[in-house]
Amino acid sequence: MKKLGLVLMGFMPMILFGAYLYNLIGTLRYEVPPYILIGIVALVVWFVFGMISILLENTRKKALIFLNAPAFMMWLTIVAASLPFQSFEPLFLRIAHTATTFYLPLLRLGVVLQGIIQSPLRIAGIVRPITMPISVLTVFLCLVGASFLGRVLAERFFRKPT
Numbered sequence: 001m002k003k004l005g006l007v008l009m010g011f012m013p014m015i016l017f018g019a020y021l022y023n024l025i026g027t028l029r030y031e032v033p034p035y036i037l038i039g040i041v042a043l044v045v046w047f048v049f050g051m052i053s054i055l056l057e058n059t060r061k062k063a064l065i066f067l068n069a070p071a072f073m074m075w076l077t078i079v080a081a082s083l084p085f086q087s088f089e090p091l092f093l094r095i096a097h098t099a100t101t102f103y104l105p106l107l108r109l110g111v112v113l114q115g116i117i118q119s120p121l122r123i124a125g126i127v128r129p130i131t132m133p134i135s136v137l138t139v140f141l142c143l144v145g146a147s148f149l150g151r152v153l154a155e156r157f158f159r160k161p162t
Helices: 001-027 035-056 060-082 090-123 131-156
Strands: none
Touching: 001 035, 001 060, 001 090, 035 060, 035 090, 035 131, 060 090, 060 131, 090 131
16 A cells, blocks of 8 residues: 555656646746746655655665656656657547656756756767657656655664664
8 A cells, every 4th residue: 555655656746747837838928937946846846755755665676666657657658659650549649648747847857957968969969859758768867866865865864773
């Protein structure tokens, strides 16, 4: 039951932030929402969930797997949606839209980080386009890192020495 709680926790913040941003984009015509700030807040929430995972799972590895499993599944959905043979099925497009909404709060942060990572390639003359699956992979790695740091911090300060 506690593992199910971790998986549900993995879905909660991105769906809430993503649904908020999805509705906000439709209402703001000329103003740009603070995407980077919203992405940082979402990472902080993921960090806190990493800290909370100490209450739900004893081992760090299992806690990180169950907490980040929804994000990994959504990334796989985005990768599959970017393949050309999957783009015409309406049900699959709805699932891919949900996956995009899941990552919407952190997408701008992922594009910025991917641009920073790719800047040495651009200097060397190897120009790679910024693609959705690679940006989302960058965001996924940030989520795993934030939950890992939250878990390590919680283990360090909240576990009693035996």
